[in-house]
Amino acid sequence: MVEYRELLSAIGRMTGLGAGPARAAAEATLTTLARTLDEADRRELIDALPPELTDDFPMDHPGNDGTEEGFVRQAALLGRRPPEQARIRAQAVLAAVAEQDPALVARLHIPEQVRGLFEPPGSGGGITGPKGHSAPLTDAEIDAALRTLPRWSGDRSGLRRTISLPRENLHAVRRALDRLKITFGRQPQLHDTADGLVLLVRTVSVGAVTSLDLVLARRVDELIEEIGAGIGRP
Structure with missing residues (x-):
């Protein structure tokens, strides 16, 4: 069972x-989770949740x-909420449910893609900083993140990825x-170069890189991989 206050x-x-x-x-996350499940699993989830949330x-x-x-x-x-905030909040909610009742999460037939959201959000201050904005990542967190994002470089002010491609492939990447x-709620800033693009991700409201930008950078990498454009490292 999932305890409300906990x-x-x-x-x-x-x-x-x-x-x-x-x-x-x-409420938003668990309702969405219930709508993702079949009828039997939905009922099991609802029975395990506190009534305040259903x-x-x-x-x-x-x-x-x-x-x-x-x-x-x-x-x-x-x-x-904006999609980038909804994603991090959903991760926190789902991770909290898994923390309280891991057996329940293991029993439910959750789509594989959705299971990725059960990982807790990054440690870079979560959603809000002192002024209610996304909190900037520390230098150590940026360094750790870049080790998992080999095509990106940068610092606390922004992460960049350089793309060099034939013009026709570049058009496909830009359109995507x-x-x-529309599909993700955010996109990188795009800067043209002589033979490609420089992509920049940063949270403008705080003038720095936040955990939201790491999510965006990973989605950009996935998208480019899906396009199959054969992009080299910067």
Whole structure:
């Protein structure tokens, strides 16, 4: 069983959110999770959740497509948050549920893409800093992140990836990156070079790199890999 106060406390620990926003994040995320499951698993999940979190939204419709992006998109709509914030809040909620009741999470038939969201959000200050914005990552966190993002370079002010491609391939990449604004809620800044593009990710509101930017950089890498454009390292 998932205990209400313990769940909100765990969400707050991972994100810095107070009880009210933590509850809103939990409602949006767990409703989205319920809509991702089949009827039997949905019932098992609802029975394990505190009633405070299952009353505000229909738990069975509309469904979602079982992808990570579809999950985040629906959680963002329910929680009335930008997708990049909804993603991190969803990670915190799902990680908190798994922390409390790992057996429940193991039993549920959760789509493989959605299971990736059960990893806790990065340690770079969670969602909010002192002024309510995404918190900047530290130098150590940037260094650690870059070790997992070999095509990127940079520092606390921004992460950059350089792309050199034939013009026709470059057009395909640019179109795909432009669509990220719609499908993902954010996109990198694009700067033209003589033979390609420089991609820049940073959180403008704080003038620095945050955990949201690491999520975006990884999504950009996945997108370029999907396009199969054969991009070299910077």
